[in-house]
Amino acid sequence: MDLHQEFQNSRFFHQARIDRRSADELVGMAAGLIADGTVNQQEAEFLKGWIESNFIHFDDPVVNIIYRRLANMLSDGILQPEESIELVEMLHKFTGPTLATDKPFTAPSTLPFCDPAPALVIPDRCYLFTGTMAYGPRKSCEAAVTDRGGITSGTVTNRVHYVVVGSIGNNQWLHSSYGTKIMKAVEMRDAGIPISIISENHWQESLFG
Known part of the structure; x- marks a missing residue:
């Protein structure tokens, strides 16, 4: 959905x-x-x-x-x-500052997603969800992974393979409460740790086609 x-x-x-x-x-x-x-x-x-x-x-x-x-x-x-x-x-x-604009909520377009987006593997891979997910509450997203043999985490660590960023966000992600997780993932990726930062859309397409 x-x-x-x-x-x-x-x-x-x-x-x-x-x-x-x-x-x-x-x-x-x-x-x-x-x-x-x-x-x-x-x-x-x-x-x-x-x-x-x-x-x-x-x-x-x-x-x-x-x-x-x-x-x-x-x-x-x-x-x-x-x-x-x-x-x-x-x-x-x-309630954000852009509430009065014609399009107050936009998908995050400046996020440091992996390009090209990687092929996703679910079994035995660890996923972390951050931001507001269009798919549903975070625990529903986690269940979609664990039901397919995957693992989930609430914090960014070396065991996380994919950081999935919710599609209901805005371009001020760097200053948001979930931005710290994204920044940590970027730092780890830049240090050579195999962690991918992907959009929720890519995650949904990989799971549901």
Whole structure:
């Protein structure tokens, strides 16, 4: 499932199609929640409930993806630390400084992807996912790898073979919270360590054709 156009094409940014007051409140609320750089369990539950109360039909892709990710993260009743980090990253992109532009969210085009993109091997290879994945929550991406005999990691180490960068990002990746992982991978690659930096699109195409 390829959702990487959902932010760009969202009706959320077209005043004629959605209640702008609720939309502006959602942006402000999200910005407030991530102001301290973290989102805790209570804050995540509050945001989920607020969306349920204020966006009854959930017919906007941006609101939908935020709500689905929240619901998935809270489905077991616990917001895990890694889920909190992923939620902060996603809300940062949602409330970013380019929000008022015609195309507020664009696929990262200045990322140091391997060129040409390498052929991917799944069994016995270690994958690290960073950024916001269009495929779904990070744990779903990891499951797609482990179900095929691969391995996943949450940190960039010598055992990681592929760093997969989520397609819902922006050109300010260098200053984002996931940029440190990418920079470390670049340093390792430049030092001769066999680690590849690839786009989510390349990963999806390799898995699903």
